[in-house]
Amino acid sequence: xxxxxxxxxxxxxxxxxxxxxxxxxxxxxxxxxxxxxxxxxxxxxxxxxxxxxxxxxxxxxxxxxxxxxxxxxxxxxxxxxxxxxxxxxxxxxxxxxxxxxxxxxxxxxxxxxxxxxxxxxxxxxxxxxxxxxxxxxxxxxxxxxxxxxxxxxxxxxxxxxxxxxxxxxxxxxxxxxxxxxxxxxxxxxxxxxxxxxxxxxxxxxxxxxxxxxxxxxxxxxxxxxxxxxxxxxxxxxxxxxxxxxxxxxxxxxxxxxxxxxxxxxxxxxxxxxxxxxxxxxxxxxxxxxxxxxxxxxxxxxxxxxxxxxxxxxxxxxxxxxxxxxxxxxxxxxxxxxxxxxxxxxxxxxxxxxxxxxxxxxxxxxxxxxxxxxxxxxxxxxxxxxxxxxxxxxxxxxxxxxxxxxxxxxxxxxxxxxxxxxxxxxxxxxxxxxxxxxxxxxxxxxxxxxxxxxxxxxxxxxxxxxxxxxxxxx
Amino acid sequence: xxxxxxxxxxxxxxxxxxxxxxxxxxxxxxxxxxxxxxxxxxxxxxxxxxxxxxxxxxxxxxxxxxxxxxxxxxxxxxxxxxxxxxxxxxxxxxxxxxxxxxxxxxxxxxxxxxxxxxxxxxxxxxxxxxxxxxxxxxxxxxxxxxxxxxxxxxxxxxxxxxxxxxxxxxxxxxxxxxxxxxxxxxxxxxxxxxxxxxxxxxxxxxxxxxxxxxxxxxxxxxxxxxxxxxxxxxxxxxxxxxxxxxxxxxxxxxxxxxxxxxxxxxxxxxxxxxxxxxxxxxxxxxxxxxxxxxxxxxxxxxxxxxxxxxxxxxxxxxxxxxxxxxxxxxxxxxxxxxxxxxxxxxxxxxxxxxxxxxxxxxxxxxxxxxxxxxxxxxxxxxxxxxxxxxxxxxxxxxxxxxxxxxxxxxxxxxxxxxxxxxxxxxxxxxxxxxxxxxxxxxxxxxxxxxxxxxxxxxxxxxxxxxxxxxxxx
Numbered sequence: 051x052x053x054x055x056x057x058x059x060x061x062x063x064x065x066x067x068x069x070x071x072x073x074x075x076x077x078x079x080x081x082x083x084x085x086x087x088x089x090x091x092x093x094x095x096x097x098x099x100x101x102x103x104x105x106x107x108x109x110x111x112x113x114x115x116x117x118x119x120x121x122x123x124x125x126x127x128x129x130x131x132x133x134x135x136x137x138x139x140x141x142x143x144x145x146x147x148x149x150x151x152x153x154x155x156x157x158x159x160x161x162x163x164x165x166x167x168x169x170x171x172x173x174x175x176x177x178x179x180x181x182x183x184x185x186x187x188x189x190x191x192x193x194x195x196x197x198x199x200x201x202x203x204x205x206x207x208x209x210x211x212x213x214x215x216x217x218x219x220x221x222x223x224x225x226x227x228x229x230x231x232x233x234x235x236x237x238x239x240x241x242x243x244x245x246x247x248x249x250x251x252x253x254x255x256x257x258x259x260x261x262x263x264x265x266x267x268x269x270x271x272x273x274x275x276x277x278x279x280x281x282x283x284x285x286x287x288x289x290x291x292x293x294x295x296x297x298x299x300x301x302x303x304x305x306x307x308x309x310x311x312x313x314x315x316x317x318x319x320x321x322x323x324x325x326x327x328x329x330x331x332x333x334x335x336x337x338x339x340x341x342x343x344x345x346x347x348x349x350x351x352x353x354x355x356x357x358x359x360x361x362x363x364x365x366x367x368x369x370x371x372x373x374x375x376x377x378x379x380x381x382x383x384x385x386x387x388x389x390x391x392x393x394x395x396x397x398x399x400x401x402x403x404x405x406x407x408x409x410x411x412x413x414x415x416x417x418x419x420x421x422x423x424x425x426x427x428x429x430x431x432x433x434x435x436x437x438x439x440x441x442x443x444x445x446x447x448x449x450x451x452x453x454x455x456x457x458x459x460x461x462x463x464x465x466x467x468x469x470x471x472x473x474x475x476x477x478x479x480x481x482x483x484x485x486x487x488x489x490x491x492x493x494x495x496x497x498x499x500x501x502x503x504x505x506x507x508x509x510x511x512x513x514x515x516x517x518x519x520x521x522x523x
Numbered sequence: 524x525x526x527x528x529x530x531x532x533x534x535x536x537x538x539x540x541x542x543x544x545x546x547x548x549x550x551x552x553x554x555x556x557x558x559x560x561x562x563x564x565x566x567x568x569x570x571x572x573x574x575x576x577x578x579x580x581x582x583x584x585x586x587x588x589x590x591x592x593x594x595x596x597x598x599x600x601x602x603x604x605x606x607x608x609x610x611x612x613x614x615x616x617x618x619x620x621x622x623x624x625x626x627x628x629x630x631x632x633x634x635x636x637x638x639x640x641x642x643x644x645x646x647x648x649x650x651x652x653x654x655x656x657x658x659x660x661x662x663x664x665x666x667x668x669x670x671x672x673x674x675x676x677x678x679x680x681x682x683x684x685x686x687x688x689x690x691x692x693x694x695x696x697x698x699x700x701x702x703x704x705x706x707x708x709x710x711x712x713x714x715x716x717x718x719x720x721x722x723x724x725x726x727x728x729x730x731x732x733x734x735x736x737x738x739x740x741x742x743x744x745x746x747x748x749x750x751x752x753x754x755x756x757x758x759x760x761x762x763x764x765x766x767x768x769x770x771x772x773x774x775x776x777x778x779x780x781x782x783x784x785x786x787x788x789x790x791x792x793x794x795x796x797x798x799x800x801x802x803x804x805x806x807x808x809x810x811x812x813x814x815x816x817x818x819x820x821x822x823x824x825x826x827x828x829x830x831x832x833x834x835x836x837x838x839x840x841x842x843x844x845x846x847x848x849x850x851x852x853x854x855x856x857x858x859x860x861x862x863x864x865x866x867x868x869x870x871x872x873x874x875x876x877x878x879x880x881x882x883x884x885x886x887x888x889x890x891x892x893x894x895x896x897x898x899x900x901x902x903x904x905x906x907x908x909x910x911x912x913x914x915x916x917x918x919x920x921x922x923x924x925x926x927x928x929x930x931x932x933x934x935x936x937x938x939x940x941x942x943x944x945x946x947x948x949x950x951x952x953x954x955x956x957x958x959x960x961x962x963x964x965x966x967x968x969x970x971x972x973x974x975x976x977x978x979x980x981x982x983x984x985x986x987x988x989x990x991x992x993x994x995x996x
Contacts, residue, residue, distance in 0.1 A: 054609055055609045055612065055613075057607055059612075060607045060608070060609065060611075060612050061607070063612035063613075063615070063616060064607075064611075064612055066627065066628075067612060067615035067616055067619055067627060067628060067629055068604075068611070068612070068615055068628065068629055068630075068836075069628050069629065069630045069815075069820045069823065069824065069830060070820060070821060070823075070824035071630075071820075071823055071824045071828065071829060071830035072604060072630065072829075072830055072831070072832075072836075073605065073829050073831070074604075074605050074606070074607065075605045075606060080606070080607050081606055081607065082606065082607040082608065083600060083602060083606040083607070083608065084599070084600065084608075085599040085600045086599075086600050086602060091600075091602070091606075104602065104603075106602070106603065106833060106834075107601075107602065111600065111601070111602070112597065112598060112599060112600060112601065114598075116597075117594065117597040117598055120593065120594070120597060121590065121593070121594045121597075124585065124589075124590040124593060124594075125585060125587075125590055126557070126558040126559075126585060127556060127557065127558045127559050127564075127584065127585060128580075128584075128585065128806075128807035128808070129556060129559060129564070129577065129579070129580065129584070129807065130577075130579065131541075131545060131547075132546065132547050132548045133547070133548060133553070133554055133555065133556040133564075134530055134533045134534070134537075134547065134553050134554065134555040134556070135533070135555065135556065135557075136527055136528045136533065138533075138537075138541070139528065139532075139533050139536035139537055139540060139541070140528075140536075142536070142540035142541060143536060143540055146540055154539065154540060155539075155540060155541070155542055156540055156541055156542065157541075157542045157544075157545065160633040160634045160637070160809040160834075161633045161634070161637065161832070161833065161834060162833065163637065163666075163832075164633070164634065164636065164637065164665075164666065167666040167667055168665075168666075170667060171667060171670075192637075192641075192830060192831065192832060193636075193637065193640040193641075193666050193667075193668065194640055194643060194644060194666075194667065194668040195666065195667040195668060197644075203828060206826065206827065206828050207826060207828065328833070329833055333601075334601035334602065334834070334837060334839070335601070335809075335834075335839075336633045336808075336809040336810065336834035336835075336837075336840065337809065342542075347542045347543060347544075348543060350542065350543075350544055351542065351543035351544045353679065353680060354679065355544065355676060355679045355680065356544060356545075356546050357542060357544035357545055357665060358545070358546070358665065359545075359634070359636075359665060360579060360634065360635065360801070360802055361579075361633075361634060361807070361808075361809035362809075363541075363545075364807060364809075366807070366808075367809065
């Protein structure tokens with residue numbers, strides 16, 4: 051390319067050549083990013099943005115160790131897994147070593163969507179059943195079979211878009227859900243709901259192949275399942291002949307700090323039957339993985355049907371995967387997630403003392419959600435206020451998103467090299483934005499181009515939201 | 524890694540950690556490949572293999588221009604398409620310029636499977652219908668929705684594996700199918716079958732969303748559709764309110780030489796509604812694309828549901844895609860495909876004169892199939908003989924596969940830098956193998972470890988095939 055394109059030119063070319071369903075962040079004034087390093091992204095003018103959202107750039111944007119590993123392998127060989135290669139088995143060994151022993155068999159694929167789809171195929175073949183129990187507000191990917199199990203998506207098409215073989219269980223949300231923090235045992239209560247769904251399915255002569263859930267719901271609003279929930283669900287699902295699929299696409303690879311996998315937060319007595327991985331696994335390189343038990347893998351293999359994935363498990367992807375694991379260890383990114391995550395939550399708790407707008411703070415490691423409310427008693431979601439904060443932060447060159455069914459949960463999932471200084475910077479900025487509104491310095495606080503939030507919590511359409519002033523104490 | 528693994532060690536580790544459905548080439552004696560360049564692959568002992576099968580390494584294994592483009596971009600930025608970036612739009616513009624004008628809107632995804640699945644979603648949303656017409660022996664990918672439309676796969680599970688919303692049309696095979704080279708208009712006749720399928724579907728109150736076919740069937744046995752077939756099918760499918768999906772995952776990007784896309788072999792009066800791409804697009808890098816019309820893209824966008832693909836269209840993938848297009852042009856690989864492809868067919872025709880075993884040679888550019896028969900009159904597939912040749916070629920360090928429903932079609936789809944010398948080498952080797960058998964120099968010609976061929980035409984299971992001697996004239 052001779053001359054770089056202006057933003058206007060890119061927008062015009064996108065309109066011509068990119069599907070209109072493919073949205074950009076901040077549609078009215080999108081950001082052109084030309085380079086990124088660590089937790090920072092830079093636009094075409096050299097302006098630096100603090101990145102609090104890109105969980106794919108897990109070990110930091112453009113990490114030199116990852117690039118080095120990719121180049122080294124690309125220079126000599128990139129081919130499919132029907133040939134023997136060291137990288138595939140070395141990576142499989144390293145990856146399974148991070149998991150409980152019974153999760154020992156890998157299938158390497160190219161995306162979280164491919165991983166979740168394969169997980170369903172494994173579950174259906176193993177169980178001989180077809181139906182799936184999924185959580186309300188769940189998002190598991192963009193291929194046909196996954197839109198089916200993603201209420202976050204299919205409900206946009208109307209209630210009737212739910213297929214008869216899909217059963218939606220309540221999200222185990224103890225802040226906003228049916229069993230809350232004042233319930234004596236919300237984990238058991240939410241699991242009981244799953245049990246009842248199974249019972250009803252059986253009454254209708256339906257058989258359950260799988261329960262699938264993110265180990266912590268991400269798009270669903272940063273929901274951390276209450277203690278004992280997964281154990282109980284697994285018990286019920288196994289009784290029904292189905293399997294438990296833990297979707298770690300967004301929340302795996304040490305993001306929670308203390309554990310390598312988020313499902314491990316539920317305790318050592320819980321082991322899923324299938325774990326799916328994605329986003330951070332290759333620090334941006336298209337790759338992912340499904341890990342399961344020997345028993346399920348054998349049942350899938352018993353049909354004799356080959357599973358061949360053209361790109362999955364190629365030597366370059368595996369080299370990159372190994373480099374990512376190395377960097378997580380070498381740079382103690384899990385330790386960093388604990389330290390910085392705890393500090394971030396501390397700072398946010400201080401803000402909660404100060405601002406009534408902050409209803410709930412929930413998170414582990416560098417996966418933190420801030421639930422904004424118009425009213426602490428009613429917990430009315432403060433959607434417009436969340437959008438306003440996101441927008442104002444963008445002006446201050448900080449990238450944050452809002453998600454959850456009401457798009458009112460500020461969502462932190464930064465690269466794992468995020469620092470305490472970064473945490474301080476973003477929380478200070480949020481404080482200033484809320485305070486400014488609170489003190490009525492800005493009355494018409496929503497920008498003229500404020501618009502409907504999308505999946506990512508960013509403005510993306512020219513649909514104005516209400517112009518209400520943010521209420522804080 | 525300190526020490527490279529032995530083949531035995533890798534096999535043992537694969538048994539432990541890789542799904543048993545993931546097969547290797549030549550299961551009884553798999554090949555460990557440690558490096559590759561151009562059309563050659565090298566094992567751990569430095570032995571060179573001539574590669575006649577890897578259509579993914581399209582511009583040649585480990586092409587330095589592709590690696591350079593990848594590194595250059597990886598060093599500065601790899602992020603998602605919600606940010607504006609030059610590479611995405613530049614690549615979309617370059618790619619659509621290779622296609623008829625109305626195919627102008629791109630969706631970038633990670634694999635041929637993701638592409639074909641999205642094509643189905645587009646077709647279903649646009650048409651408001653659900654059913655799909657697919658060809659017999661077709662393979663379109665490994666995700667749930669594509670196993671459904673792949674008789675090559677689902678028939679392995681029994682006839683009852685066919686879903687009621689899938690309709691299988693005969694493969695337009697003029698050598699082995701119901702209308703052959705002696706039919707006055709096989710294209711119209713095969714299209715008439717599709718018309719009748721539509722009629723029957725309508726009688727059963729079913730509505731057709733799409734007809735999907737590879738522009739030339741690959742796994743199906745290197746089938747080149749007869750003239751006028753796609754035009755007629757498109758006419759019927761449009762009348763039914765459905766769309767025509769051309770799957771170019773295996774056969775696109777100039778492999779046929781004269782055209783950039785294989786569907787263009789049918790003539791300028793045929794334009795599909797959706798084209799899917801894959802394998803060669805990134806020379807091994809996991810990426811792919813769906814291109815469609817403005818009208819279909821708008822219909823898909825009209826639901827308001829965002830389509831977000833985490834890795835799809837990232838700056839690194841697009842940089843690689845651009846480099847692949849550059850190399851195809853700079854090195855005149857389409858010209859090479861014509862020259863070497865024609866020469867390869869000439870050499871094979873000479874062999875056909877010599878050996879009764881060769882029943883049919885069909886191909887365009889560097890996509891050539893040799894249909895082996897036990898008997899030219901009956902056209903009885905010479906499956907065991909094809910497997911024997913493949914196996915013997917491997918001993919001679921030449922990688923070729925056999926495919927098609929009977930696994931009797933020798934399948935050439937080498938990197939596009941394949942030379943006339945390479946073509947001569949492999950055809951000479953085939954000649955020697957057939958001649959040796961013909962002259963009964965080898966009586967027990969199938970090796971002790973001969974076994975059942977898989978999708979790729981390679982031995983992969985320890986199931987002996989019959990020990991018949993190859994019959995040639």
